[in-house]
Amino acid sequence: MRLILIGPPGAGKGTQAKFICEHFGIPQISTGDMLRAAVKAGTPLGLAAKAVMEKGQLVSDEIILGLVKERLEAPDCKNGALFDGFPRTIPQAQALADAGIPIDFVLEISVPDSEIVERMSGRRVHPASGRTYHIKYNPPKVEGKDDVTGEDLVQRDDDREEVVLKRLEVYHNQTEALVGFYTKLAESGAPNAPQYRSISGLGSIDE
Numbered sequence: 001m002r003l004i005l006i007g008p009p010g011a012g013k014g015t016q017a018k019f020i021c022e023h024f025g026i027p028q029i030s031t032g033d034m035l036r037a038a039v040k041a042g043t044p045l046g047l048a049a050k051a052v053m054e055k056g057q058l059v060s061d062e063i064i065l066g067l068v069k070e071r072l073e074a075p076d077c078k079n080g081a082l083f084d085g086f087p088r089t090i091p092q093a094q095a096l097a098d099a100g101i102p103i104d105f106v107l108e109i110s111v112p113d114s115e116i117v118e119r120m121s122g123r124r125v126h127p128a129s130g131r132t133y134h135i136k137y138n139p140p141k142v143e144g145k146d147d148v149t150g151e152d153l154v155q156r157d158d159d160r161e162e163v164v165l166k167r168l169e170v171y172h173n174q175t176e177a178l179v180g181f182y183t184k185l186a187e188s189g190a191p192n193a194p195q196y197r198s199i200s201g202l203g204s205i206d207e
């Protein structure tokens with residue numbers, strides 16, 4: 001099973017990815033998590049990505065495609081994967097299609113902009129695992145601590161309100177076009193074309 005999750009920042013891609021990956025026994029490929037790990041490790045790629053991410057802009061297609069290509073060579077990707085936050089531009093989607101990697105489903109999680117800022121301001125993350133909490137909607141068992149490891153939770157550098165607004169603008173200008181790209185592909189009936197589903201992200205996490 002191979003799936004792509006599309007949705008604005010804060011839609012709940014990472015949150016739902018954990019359930020889907022556990023259900024199918026497939027790895028989560030989150031380009032955002034991979035970039036944050038590179039920033040933390042201080043690699044040359046991380047240093048280049050840090051400034052771009054802090055401004056809420058997109059890292060270059062070239063860097064992202066290199067990261068994903070390398071990740072897909074790992075043995076755990078043989079039976080499938082869930083892409084979270086990738087592809088994010090038409091050139092990324094085209095490169096994935098050209099690579100001949102068959103995708104079963106593209107799932108769009110749609111949430112209006114008005115909901116996003118509140119979700120982001122309450123988000124807390126466990127950087128090592130990518131587990132995500134919300135102080136009100138999905139609080140950890142012990143305040144400020146990860147449920148599994150007991151380690152500290154942190155706020156993401158790009159969750160400040162002005163950066164969230166920029167990320168939303170970038171989503172509408174550069175990523176939302178993928179909805180058209182994948183709906184058309186699904187309707188084309190081409191062999192290996194993924195099915196497309198749009199899901200409201202406004203329900204509770206379990207819903």
Ligand code: AP5
Pocket residue numbers: 007008009010011012013014015016031032033035052053056057058059060061064084085086087088089092119120122123124132133134135137138158167201202203204205
């Ligand atoms: P990335 O990490 O992918 O961020 P994003 O797409 O902006 O999405 P988020 O991770 O912010 O949100 P999410 O949908 O995962 O929501 P979550 O589940 O955490 O990318 C970060 C940056 O990296 C980009 O800005 C860019 O610079 C760069 N980048 C990454 N990939 C790239 C690419 N392919 N190309 C170029 N650049 C790239 O949920 C949010 C909060 O809401 C949490 O607190 C959660 O608990 C809560 N919540 C979730 N669901 C619900 C619900 N149903 N009800 C109430 N609260 C909920």
Ligand code: ZN
Pocket residue numbers: 013014015030032084085
């Ligand atoms: Zn995420």
